[in-house]
Amino acid sequence: MxxxxxxxxxxxxxxxxxxxxxxxxxxxxxxxxxxxxxxxxxxxxxxxxxSITQSVTGDLQIYSEKAKEALSVFGNIDGSPSDVGYVPNFDKVKTALLKHSNIRSIIPMGGNFALMNPGNFIDIQVEKLRTLYKKKALKDPQVSSLEIESAKQQLLFLLNDLNEGVKQNRAEVILDTQSELESAQRDLQIALAPSFWEDFDDNFESKLELIGNKVAPLVFDDSMLYFNYLGTDLEAFKNNFPQFEIVKGQFIPEGERGFLIHDYVYETMVKNRIARRMDEIKKAVVEDQQKISESKELQELIKANKEQIAELYLTLDYSHKPVLTQKLKTYLNKEEEDLRLLLDHFFEIQEENFLSRYDFFYKEMAPYFQLYKISIGDVIPLTAMTKVGNSSAINVKVWGTFHFKSFENSPLAGSFSLIDLNSFRDLYGFLTESRRKQNQEIASEMGVLDLSKDDLEAIFGDDKKAEELSEAQQAQVSQEKIAENYTDAPVVEKNEAFINAALFLKDSSQMEDSIAAIQEINKQENLGIKVVDWRSASGMVGQxxxxxxxxxxxxxxxxxxxxxxxxxxxxxxxxxxxxxxxxxxxxxxxxxxxxxxxxxxxxxxxxxxxxxxxxxxxxxxxxxxxxxxxxxxxxxxxxxxxxxxxxxxxxxxxxxxxxxxxxxxxxxxxxxxxxxxxxxxxxxxxxxxx
Amino acid sequence: MRESQRINFFKFKLKIALCVICWLGFGAAFAQKESVKANEKKEADFTPAKALELVKELDERQRSSGDYKATAFIKETEKNKAPKLFQTTIYRRDGLDKFVMVFNKPKEDSGKAYLKIDKNLWNFEPGTGKWERRTEREKIGGTNSRRSDFDESRLTDEYTAIPESMGSLGKFTTYIVKLAAKEGVDVSYPVLKLWIDKGDGNVLKREEYALSGKLMRTIFYPRWQKIFSDSKKSNVYVPEEIRVFDELEKGNSTIIALKDVDLKKLEDNIFTKAWVESKSR
Known part of the structure; x- marks a missing residue:
């Protein structure tokens, strides 16, 4: 059948x-x-x-249960960090959670972004010279007269170049009107006069202010750097993220504060733009087998390098100018003495000469220029907007750069640099009890009432109302009233707070059970946290x-x-x-x-x-x-x-x-x-x- | 007979009433016509020259010609956030266009400062000891106030005045003047609208617009104080209170209170980076 x-x-x-x-x-x-x-x-x-768990999230993430937004460690779509508030007591949370047998480690962290705005080439040199003079006044043994003299010569080198730039109306000089041109020429004449430099040491403040206020603004400035960073316990971070690796410099020694820049950011943002473009062309020509003659994109890069030679030239140490001039003259076989013109010839790049020029650039020229806006070991000023709403700035040492093995050049993994937790907390600006009290005092001293737009319109229209409001305003605003305004504001001891924390599990296949266990511990011990898996914590990327x-x-x-x-x-x-x-x-x-x-x-x-x-x-x-x-x-x-x-x-x-x-x-x-x-x-x- | 008399009397009263109504009606219409004529005359009188004169007068009233020192309190209120408060001291040498603002309180911000010399606005961060260039659009202390809110009025130098209309603000009759920024001048907002009190010539309200025409901030000046200046040999008008309403983030507002205004001569070295740094120490 x-x-x-x-x-x-x-x-x-x-x-x-x-x-x-x-x-x-x-x-x-x-x-x-x-x-x-x-x-x-x-x-x-x-x-x-x-990639995600080994670079930032761990297996699980915890953050405040009062968070206004869901945690996204890579930030919101607009690039801003997600507003998740903070958990006030890390030790308490850590002790409670480590009782669970499947939790291997907890790493506190928090994301924010900061700016570094050193100004244009002349601003930087003026500031350097001021610092040297100030240190000398404080009898700093590390500052020698030779160093000051060298910094002055460097400034003079930049001013002379700017003078030429004004004459030739170069792209890096900002002059809109004839009167601005005349005034620039006048100011440069003053700053370049030998008499100006004769008594420089005695009147450095006024001389530097003249250069800083009259001459420096003539130079275009786009040196601002922007850093997304993760504040964390760096030692714990290094030990728990096995693919973390130092590329340049060194890891921050234990107990020290510091900043580690992701190598991707260092190579794509901090590096001199001319050198970056050379790298891009090399990658396209060697790795992607592109031809300069056939690629409009590569031709644009070459054109941009030629037009923006100033970006490289102005980082040159003046004392190396003769050596570099000679090297380029020999290499290019030119009799030209003007280094700028020689650089102009050098960057006339074609298919045939690119690789040879690339090698010459890095071997023979690069040592004389400042190839990165920040050198490893520099102490840089970082300014961030605090959660209280004002700006906060700290100096922090750049100890090195890092990446994660296997995805070294990924923009996603490279989307954040690392900073120690104390510096992070300083920049984050928690509303402390002391700050709250000060706010109350200032409000009391200020003695004004909050009025709506309608109240203000009433002031202009109704004498009686105006009188009432005036009387109310004249009266001392009571402490109670002010205190009321602040009852919602969270207060924290900043050295204990954390924004979010990465949890590593001993057995990551037990993720769901661990989440349930953490939720239970949270309930019992009143930790005020919520827990999510790595996929949720990575926001859009994880989905x-x-x-x-x-x-x-x-x-x-x-x-x-x-x-x-x-x-x-x-x-x-x-x-x-x-x-x-x-x-x-x-x-x-x-x-x-x-x-x-x-x-x-x-x-x-x-x-x-x-x-x-x-x-x-x-x-x-x-x-x-x-x-x-x-x-x-x-x-x-x-x-x-x-x-x-x-x-x-x-x-x-x-x-x-x-x-x-x-x-x-x-x-x-x-x-x-x-x-x-x-x-x-x-x-x-x-x-x-x- | 009596009946006909009563009717005649009634007709008479009716005629009188009609006459009164007509008279009142015509009177009102005439008065309205006269009022319109008067307004039209007023508007006709409000020429570009008049607008320029008003703005010049505003500048002149606030010009101290000498030095200026005041304690400025700033309070920023944002929706669902604790307010931010600062106490600062402002130093000005208006004749040379120099400006210093040093933050005193809270202690976390103490020593932060802004220094303006010529077209340069510098920001000093005591945390780093570094100076950074800023633009006139800088939000002072992260609030919605701008440096120009604390400066003397330089509207004639920065803007071109255009008469808009006559208007009223509560019980005050005001001239409404539109101001467009002159080319190449760094200002916080390219277009302004001012409500200038016809009576005493003070500005009562100011609207600030982006180039796109979007209203960005509305500012009220509910109080002005008069202070005699020795250098000017006449009174200087200083706002006691400035109330700024953010039109982009509705519900956010900033109050600036200016106290202890002093027009005595200041030390020359105040308007230098070195002095500001020493103050922050």
Whole structure:
């Protein structure tokens, strides 16, 4: 009996070869895509998990349960840090959570951003000279007259160049009107006169103020640097994020304050723009095999370098000018003595000379220029907006640069630098009890009432109202009233507070259980925290694999739906063609169930056969391509792949799920044609014969 | 007979009433016409020359010509946030366009300062000991106040006055003057609208617009004080209170209170970086 069923089913399959092939192709493609796609998405998800958990989030993140926004360690869409408030007592939280056996470590952290605005080349040199004079006045033994003389000569070198710039109306000089030009020439004449420098040491304050206020504003300034940073316990950070690695300089010694810049930021923002462009061209020419003559983008970079030579030239130490001039004269085989013109010739880059000039630039020229706006070991001023609303600034030493192994140049992993927790807290500006009291005193001294716009309009229109408000204002504003205004403001002892913290689990597969346990501890010990997994904590970035999976699932589902419709259509057509045969079978006693089974077997065979072929093909690709890995195109891809290549492997569980889904869809698609076939009466066979 | 007399008397009363109504009506219409004429005359009188004269007068009234020192309190109120408060001291030498603002309280901000010399606005951070250039759009202490709120009025130098209309602000009749920034001048806002009291010539209200025409801030000057200046040999008008309403972030406002205004001569070295640094120490 069973063999008859199979025979009939196979006969039908072969009878409608073309339809079977069309349905089969769709099933092959669908199953291939589902198996292969799932394998790739799984690999990306795993890569992303590694990149995110190993660079910033840990397995879980905790933050204040009173947070106004959900935590996103990479910041909001507009780039601002998410407003999550803070948890006041780290030690208490740490002690309580470490009681849970699956928590390995807790690293306090918090994100913010800061600016560094040193001013233009002349501002920087003026400030350097002022500092030297001030140190000398304080009898600092490290400041020598020679050093001051050298700084003065450097300033003179810059002023002379600016003077030439004004004469030649160079791009870096800002002069809008004729009167500005005249005034600039007058001021430069004063500053360059030998008499101006004769008594410089005795009157340095007034001389430097003249240069700073009259001359320096003539130079274009775009030296502002912007840093996203993560304040954390650096020692704990280093120990818990194994892919963290120092690239330049050194790690901040224990107990010291300091700043570590992500190497990606250091190379793409802090590095001199001319050198950066040279690097970009090199990468395009060597790694991406692009041709300068064919790439408009590369030609634009070369043009920009030629137009902005000042950015490099003005970082030159004046004392090296003769050496560099000679080197360039020899290299370029030119008799020109003007270094600026020689640099102009040097940056006339073409296909043939690029690599040689690139090497010469780094080997012979770079040592004479300041290649980075910040050198390792510099103490830099960072200014941040505090949570109280005013600005806060600190000096912090740059100890080095770092990256995370496997995704060194990723802009996402490089989106933050690192600062010690104390400096972070200073810049964050918590509202302390002392600050609150001071606010009360200032408000009391100020003695004004808060008035709305309507109240103010009333002051202008109604004498009585004005009088009332005036009297109220004249009266001392009561302390109670002021205190009321501040009852909502959280107060904190800043050396204990943290914004969020990364939790590493001993067994990360127990994530859900650990979350539940932490929630329970939080409830019992009243810690005031909420806990989220790494995916939620990474905001939009973490949701990307889910989005990818949804897109893939949707696409495959559409394919399977098409396959189901094709199956149904083909079976219906077959039913119409086989009415007589089915009628005959019914007439000789075949029960309805017999017909139903034929249809079911026919569909099952088609589905299993073709989805098997699709799966085998997908497995073949996975084993060949997946093992070698797909190369990551670009630095963003490296972050998602958690390395330079994406390796992917078969996911047997998901293959089984794909099979079950295909069988289920086929089963559903069979129902209507089978029902139609079962409705055919034995009479139909006789009618047709008549 | 009596009946007809009563009717005549009634008709007479009706005629009188109609006459009174007509008279009142015509009177009112005439008065209104006269008033419109008067307003039109007023508007006609409000020429660009008049607008310029008013703005010049504003500048002149606030010009101290000599030095100026005051204690300025700033209170910034933002929605759902604790207010920010600062106490600062302002030093000005208006003749040379020099300006210093030193923060005194709270102690976390003590020693922070702004120094303006010529077109340069410098910001000093005692935390780093460094000076940074800022623009006139700088939000003082992170509040919605600008340096120009604390400076003398230099509207004639910075803006071109355009008469807008006559108007009223409560019980005050005001001239409304529009001001457009002159080319190449660094100002906080390129377009202003002033409500100038017709009676005493003080500005009562000011609206500040971005170049796009968007209203950014509305400022009220509810109180002015008169202080005699020896150098000017006449009175100088100083606002006691300035109330700034943020029009972008509705509900946010800033109050500036100026106290202990002193117009005596100041030390020359105040307007230098060295003095500001010494003050912060």
């Amino acid at each position: 069973n063999w008859i069923l199979f025979k009939l089913a196979f006969r039908n399959i072969f009878l409608h070869k073309m339809k079977t092939l069309i349905v089969g192709s769709i099933l092959i493609f669908g199953s291939f895509l589902a198996v292969m796609g799932n394998s790739i998405v799984d690999a990306i998800a795993s890569g992303m998990k590694n 990307m694999t889910i989005a990818l999976r949804i897109i893939l699932f949707g696409f495959v589902l559409i394919l399977f739906m098409i396959a189901a419709l094709m199956i149904m259509n083909s079976l219906l057509m077959a039913t119409m063609e086989r009415q007589q045969e089915i009628g005959t079978m019914r007439a000789i006693g075949a029960p309805k169930g017999f017909l139903y089974k034929i249809y079911l077997i026919e569909t099952a065979v088609t589905s299993i056969l073709f989805s098997f072929i699709g799966t085998v093909l997908a497995l073949a690709v996975i084993y060949t391509v997946g093992r070698d890995g797909i190369p990551a195109q670009g630095d963003v891809a490296k972050f998602f792949f958690s390395g330079p290549r994406l390796h992917f492997y078969p996911q047997w569980g998901q293959i089984l799920v794909v099979f079950i889904i295909i069988l289920f869809i086929s089963f559903i698609a069979t129902q209507y044609p089978a029902w139609r076939a079962m409705k055919i009466s034995p009479l139909r066979a006789m009618q047709n014969r008549d």
